[in-house]
Amino acid sequence: MINDVASWLLDPAHWTGPDGVPARTWEHIWYSGVSLLIASLIAVPAGLLIGHTGRGRVVAVNLAGAARAVPSLGLLFIMVLFLGPRLSGDAASLWPSLIVLIVLAIPPILSGAYAGVEGVDPAARDAARGMGMTGWEVLSRVEVPCALPLIFSGLRSAALQVVATATIAAIVGIGGLGRLLIDGQAIRDFPQMVSGALLVAVLALLVDLALAGVQRYAVSPGLTGRTTTRGGGRAATDADGTTDADGIPAPGAVFAGEKELAVRREAGKTEPRHNS
């Protein structure tokens, strides 16, 4: 079994051409990257606005919670059935898949952004106002930098979900590493399916590590060095961005209300990521 998988993975024939591993990996990264980019363009400004003004929080929390409860598989099929006939060629499966991935990525990014801004120490905000900063300056120079750890954790949750769900989208005919799983299942090529599964898991891990690296670079050292959670000394490892490599969830969040959010902030943690 392991030998079969190893020989599949080591076969040079599987590493070239339009259905080779590099091409499939590239497609996978491309779908995931575009979806995350579009989702971020929508969700980050919206989240920052909600966090900054404090308006629309309830709507955002509930929408994000409800969106999480919608299974991507069902949404994907509906989208393909609905949009497919209106588009031609590859676009007929590509656009519905991208839309599902975008819808999937918005809630975690949105909640990361607003929870991040909301969790900024009010004293820091007041100090910024006291220094004469305008609302925009407070947001861009104080709130956003302070919120970056949570913004990143939302982004990383979203990235994991998107990479995982892009696999499933192969069912409706788009490329990516999911092809290895779906095509392998169709011809009962078990080594190919297992190889595909391994490759997707490794890709998900690498994407998360890459984002963790960017986060480490982007977040101000003044934030990562400071730890005041009640967990005591252990929290130090937590705040420096390394342990967050797992990125997983934290208490709170689905249909999370005030209290859970408060608890979540207290624990200095973030947003759950939910796989598909």
Next chain:
Amino acid sequence: MTWFLDHVQDVLDLAVQHVYLAGLPLVIGLLLALPLGWLARRYPGLYTPFTAGFGLLYTIPSLALFILLPGILGTRILDRSNVLVAMTVYTVALLVRTVADALGAVPDDVKQAATAMGFTRFRRFFAVELPLAVPVIAAGMRVAAVSNVSIVSVAAVIGIPQLGLLFTDGFARSFYDPIVVGLAACFVLALAFDLVILAVARLLTPWQRAGGAS
């Protein structure tokens, strides 16, 4: 709507399967995560390896895990236990950190007071620390429950019957009704799990209702 009325029994059967496949792992996962989370708190050196290590399991895409597990467990691909194990893995991945953080958030003075009152470490854990950790653990359970309900539907791709089968069935026949019914049913199930967890958490924390603390 007529499709739903004609197939109420089928949908209910699938929903029961869905509850079983998503719910049982939630309970087993919690039972596994409690000692693991406790260990992560008891021995600080274990906190990072445990939370990061178990968290990593969640990065394995579900379809990939459903396919990999038979090879690891020696089960057949259509065996439901693959799905149960996969969902348990995800639940544990989500809950270990939650439990560790929930236990960590129990104030030190409360623990010291319990010790001073003569509680043994064992009794203190079950009588003081665990009850106080319930709200945070429940919040983690709600995340895990919604996540499980959604992920289980993916198992339809490899042919395990549950509500996800309505998606693959509808798609195969280019027929909206089963998909819409399936989406609605999943949504209702997620909400039901959420309410049950909230209710249990409320029952377990009577002090939160006293004195107007909502």
